[in-house]
Amino acid sequence: MVAFGKVSLVGLGAIAGIVSVMGVRLASAQSPTSTAAAATAVLTADTDVAQLRGGYITNSSGMKLVASGPFVLTDLAAARAGTQMRVYVVPGSACPTSNILPTFETEVASHGMRIGVPTGSVACIPGSNSNMSWAGFVPY
Secondary structure (H helix, E strand, O other): OOOOOOEOOOOOOOOOOEEEEOOEEEEEOOOOOOOOOOOEEEEEOOOOOOOEEEEEEOOOOOEEEEEEOOEEEEEEEEOOOOOOEEEEEEEOOOOOOOOOOOOEEEOOOEEEEEEEEOOOEEEEEEOOOOOEEEEEEOOO
């Protein structure tokens, strides 16, 4: 378990182990038999290394599957400045083969964004003349 600092949680003194609350994991340092509240770390899906995903797309043509939902795309960058980058989020399990409007389009590296890919959908990036990298996380 990775902890990113200590957080005091009022009213959760009886929690032991790992609990998921609205997409946030609470990692308790308290033993199951203890009655005293212990310092607790809050771990969100976007900071949990077990939930992080990423990849690299080399020069190619055609659509490349990035992730199946549920997924949140957070970063997209091209090796060559000015490269047109598009992300398509479509229902189903395969990338589109016909022309559709992109969900997201940019020519600059984007970091910290939140493009949601719902369950039953996929995120795809078309091939280009530049290598591209992407990153994101699987929500709890």
